[in-house]
Amino acid sequence: MKEEAQEVTLTSLSVAEALENILAQFEPLRAIEVPLMEALGIVLAEEVRSDMDNPPFDNSSMDGYAVCAEDTTGAGDNSPVALRVTGHMPAGAFPQPTDRVEPGTTYRIMTGAPVPPGADAVIRFEDTSEGRALDNARLLPEHARAQASHIGEDVLLYRSVKPGDSIRRAGEDMREGDLVLSPGVTLRPAEIGVLASVGKARVRVHRRPRVAVLATGDELVEVDQMPGPGQIRNTNNYAVAAQLQSWGAVPLNLGVARDSREHLEAKLREALALEPDLVISSAGVSVGDHDFVKDVLLSMGRVQMWRVRVRPGKPLLFGRLGEREVPVLGLPGNPVSSMVTMELFARPAIMKMLGKSRLHRPVVTARALEAMDYGSGRAHYVRGIVTREGEEYVCRPTGGQGSNLLTSMSRANSLLIIPESVSRVEPGDTLKALMLDWPEEVF
Numbered sequence: 262m263k264e265e266a267q268e269v270t271l272t273s274l275s276v277a278e279a280l281e282n283i284l285a286q287f288e289p290l291r292a293i294e295v296p297l298m299e300a301l302g303i304v305l306a307e308e309v310r311s312d313m314d315n316p317p318f319d320n321s322s323m324d325g326y327a328v329c330a331e332d333t334t335g336a337g338d339n340s341p342v343a344l345r346v347t348g349h350m351p352a353g354a355f356p357q358p359t360d361r362v363e364p365g366t367t368y369r370i371m372t373g374a375p376v377p378p379g380a381d382a383v384i385r386f387e388d389t390s391e392g393r394a395l396d397n398a399r400l401l402p403e404h405a406r407a408q409a410s411h412i413g414e415d416v417l418l419y420r421s422v423k424p425g426d427s428i429r430r431a432g433e434d435m436r437e438g439d440l441v442l443s444p445g446v447t448l449r450p451a452e453i454g455v456l457a458s459v460g461k462a463r464v465r466v467h468r469r470p471r472v473a474v475l476a477t478g479d480e481l482v483e484v485d486q487m488p489g490p491g492q493i494r495n496t497n498n499y500a501v502a503a504q505l506q507s508w509g510a511v512p513l514n515l516g517v518a519r520d521s522r523e524h525l526e527a528k529l530r531e532a533l534a535l536e537p538d539l540v541i542s543s544a545g546v547s548v549g550d551h552d553f554v555k556d557v558l559l560s561m562g563r564v565q566m567w568r569v570r571v572r573p574g575k576p577l578l579f580g581r582l583g584e585r586e587v588p589v590l591g592l593p594g595n596p597v598s599s600m601v602t603m604e605l606f607a608r609p610a611i612m613k614m615l616g617k618s619r620l621h622r623p624v625v626t627a628r629a630l631e632a633m634d635y636g637s638g639r640a641h642y643v644r645g646i647v648t649r650e651g652e653e654y655v656c657r658p659t660g661g662q663g664s665n666l667l668t669s670m671s672r673a674n675s676l677l678i679i680p681e682s683v684s685r686v687e688p689g690d691t692l693k694a695l696m697l698d699w700p701e702e703v704f
């Protein structure tokens with residue numbers, strides 16, 4: 262695309278405007294089929310119905326004895342009823358044509374085993390001579406097993422039961438054909454279990470976004486190197502890739518582009534060859550002598566947005582790259598700025614591509630314990646620590662707020678939002694806190 266044909270929004274946008282612009286560029290990715298365990302944390306893209314009744318048959322919810330409830334009438338601690346044991350029913354067995362609990366008889370039965378015909382209730386071991394012997398003697402397991410009533414012997418029942426007691430009915434969880442999960446549901450461990458129970462070894466989900474991650478800068482060395490004079494380690498690729506991975510995307514680490522047009526162009530072509538859903542670069546988007554990202558994007562695609570009234574993170578860039586118009590997010594270089602702008606702008610876009618219905622982190626209201634004064638004119642996302650005092654959330658900044666101070670990001674569990682219009686927060690003021698984390702010690 263020609264440079265002069267481009268319309269670049271040079272006015273800086275508010276966080277809300279920038280987010281709206283960015284989100285409008287993304288749609289949920291197409292559905293693909295994956296093995297069940299690869300679906301954890303992503304979004305279902307099909308209706309799932311039960312292929313059978315669950316439980317598939319009436320079964321016992323206790324280890325005990327399957328009885329005709331009527332036989333137990335009047336049974337109590339001092340008036341046990343004796344029944345003749347005529348069969349055993351372990352889990353995994355199924356009643357044969359000859360299996361039947363006749364009045365006056367009982368089957369020993371294990372949890373999950375099918376209830377044999379004739380029986381209409383189960384009485385647990387604890388309420389039989391077997392269980393009582395166990396309680397009284399506190400027997401070791403091998404002795405307990407020796408207490409089991411054998412076929413042909415009697416067992417004493419110390420409690421009366423009603424029809425249906427301790428029986429789990431066929432279809433009580435779901436009936437064949439029932440809708441058990443709908444498109445749009447995020448698959449947590451419970452949903453993975455439900456899918457397993459209806460035989461879904463493979464499942465249709467929205468594809469995970471593939472995101473190329475590129476650092477830029479002549480000063481950068483890799484993480485396993487000791488930086489020489491004037492050098493620093495490439496932190497951003499790792500923090501950004503980790504964010505992406507933790508959100509359900511697939512990071513593709515492209516390493517570092519040097520501060521030259523040629524090398525940056527080559528790296529971006531390398532990125533395009535991976536057919537990513539999004540390219541994320543960091544640094545080189547400001548107005549420094551060697552900040553080429555915007556220029557290169559102008560020649561290899563187009564720039565749709567540059568600069569947001571946010572701190573940290575002002576020189577944020579968004580555009581399109583190559584013929585396929587792959588979205589590009591140019592993050593600022595300072596590690597905290599890149600992580601915060603990832604949270605504010607990349608995460609919602611990733612959530613949208615994943616097909617999630619909720620795109621945003623939870624926000625709580627928290628009372629400031631300290632004054633915060635960082636100047637105004639831009640919305641400030643202060644690295645914060647939210648804790649709880651009784652029923653109320655309270656918050657304080659992490660200390661140093663320089664956008665290069667990555668350890669302060671590590672201490673934070675939240676970003677405290679100071680709106681554009683507010684220049685100073687006094688102790689006792691309430692703030693919105695965007696929770697990066699939902700730490701156990703707070704909630």
Ligand code: AMP
Pocket residue numbers: 476477478480481493494495496497498543544545546547549552593594595596
């Ligand atoms: P720039 O936008 O290129 O001027 O970079 C702003 C600041 O971020 C500079 O201090 C850079 O050294 C630093 N920086 C840029 N890229 C990275 C990176 N990948 N890891 C750590 N720091 C970086």
Ligand code: MG
Pocket residue numbers: 477478479520544545551594
């Ligand atoms: Mg640079």
